[in-house]
Amino acid sequence: MLEELDAPLAPLTTLRLGGPARRLVTAHTDDEVVAAVRAADTAGEPLLVLGGGSNLVIGDAGFPGTVLRIATTGFALDGTVLELAAGEVWADAVARAVGAGLAGIEFLAGIPGSAGATPVQNVGAYGQEVAQTITEVVAYDRRADEVVTLSNAECAFSYRHSRFKADPERYVVLRVRFGLEDAAGLSTPVRYAEVAKHFGVVQDERVDLRAAHGAVLGLRAGKGMVLDPADHDTWSAGSFFTNPVLGPEQYAAFLALAAERELTAPAYPAPDGHTKTSAAWLIDRAGFGRGYGSGPATLSTKHTLALTNRGAATTEDLLALAREIRDGVRTAFGVELVNEPVMVGVSL
Template identity: 80%
Template sequence: MLEELDAPLAPLTTLRLGGPARRLVTATTDAEVVDVVRTADEAGEPLLVIGGGSNLVIGDGGFDGTVLRVATRGFALDGTRLELAAGEVWAEAVARTVDAGLAGVEFLAGIPGSAGATPVQNVGAYGQEVAETITEVVAYDRLLKETVTLAGPDCSFSYRHSRFKADPDRYVVLRVRFGLADAGGQSSPVKYAEVARTLGVEAGERVDLRTAHETVLRLRAGKGMVLDPADHDTWSAGSFFTNPILADRQWGAFMDRLGDLRAPAYPAGEGFTKTSAAWLIDNAGFKKGHGSGPATLSTKHTLALTNRGAATTEDLLALAREVRDGVRAVFGVELVNEPVMVGVSL
């Protein structure tokens, strides 16, 4: 376990933004993680838990408390059952499941961050979510002051949401268990239209597992969504806004504003429709690369807000507010940030 005082946090985030931590502790075992959390809680110390820092916006003032960096390691495969320590690098873990010939998370290739963050956000992309394969989450429960194991159905997964996100100060994820599938070297059924087009197949078909993985990596890289220190388009938190889910009444009001435009529409449960945040941003007049300051929209994808190298968190938030307010003015739809905000808000 490593402890540092007045430690920079910006290098620990993919946005490379944010002020220092009064105290930064890096834990490499589950026991160390639990010990740091318990000690902070007993002392009434503010605590921030981070993993890969890929879904995090930290204020320029930093964090006046203890920041726990979870750096645990562990990849255990037993047949089709996979257990990951919370600190495992997610993209590397996905690649290892593909190497093992197992399907279930291959369309989640290249997503930055740690394994422990995946159930919190119910990480998903290209028609796949971790909720489909997570069987159990082992976490330290700060309310009960004990380690608990939650079955997948008890995690209350929904679109980019979970019980862990709903109650962020209660659980610290230690391990995540998955039930994958041996499909004879084939992928899970292709669900996402862009992936199907790229692969030249129909939705619902399976393809070679490695081909699926490599195709998603290429698609993500083309949108600046695969980390590359030399490419400022990847100095982001990925998709900054979630895709809005509108109730029928809201959808009707939205349709009335569209005129001749046709917005993407996806079923989101009875009485609800999901549309595309990227489409809204683009059609509200915010094109790729929008912005003249040190924070701009990505030149590859309108849904990513990026640090061009000299931005502050306030620069990024000013851009986020401009985009959010512009979409609201044009379409009457409120965009909601996907990254976790620390010491700041929109």
């Protein structure tokens, strides 16, 4: 276990923003993770768990406690069961699973971050989310002071949400287990229209597994969503806002405002009679196009959902842009955008 004081955090995030940690501990085993968490809890010290740093917005003042960087490794296949240590690089793990001929996470290719973060956010893209394949999550329960194994149902997954996100101070993910599928070299059924169009198939058809993985990498790269240190469009936290899920009354009010502008908004059925619409569509139609902004933080030139650091931004620069966009969408369409990345020491 490695310990550093007054350690820079910006280089450990994909936004490359944020002040230093009072103390940075890097853990390479599950036992080290648990020991570090116990020590911080016993001392009553604030704790921030850091994986790949792809879903964090850290304040310019930094973090006044212990930052635990999880650097555990472990990729184990038993038939179609995949177990990943929390510190495994997610994009690499997806590529290895596809290389082994297993389907179930191929449309989640190229997403930055660590495996341990995927159940927290119920990571999803291109019609797939980890809730569809996660069977168990092994975590340290800080409240009970013990390692527990939670089933898929106990994780309480929903759109970009989970039990871990709902109670962020309780669990630290150690390992994630997936039930994948050997579909004779084919992908899981294509659920996303853009992918179906790419392959010239209808939705729910299967395509070549490796081709599906490669296609998603290409689509993500075209939107600046695959990390490239030389490309400031990738200096982001990915999609900054979640797609709004509206109740019947909210949705009716939104449709009326859209109709006043003679606009037809995207709509997707959601549970409990709700309707999901597109945050990217809202941002663009509210007047914030690709590349919007003249300061050191702007929208990506490739995708309106990504707020980017052009190289010299501060966290406050980024948040000022985020607030401008959130307020503009609310004024135009009466819809409140919610940030997807976790805020540390700051808020919108």
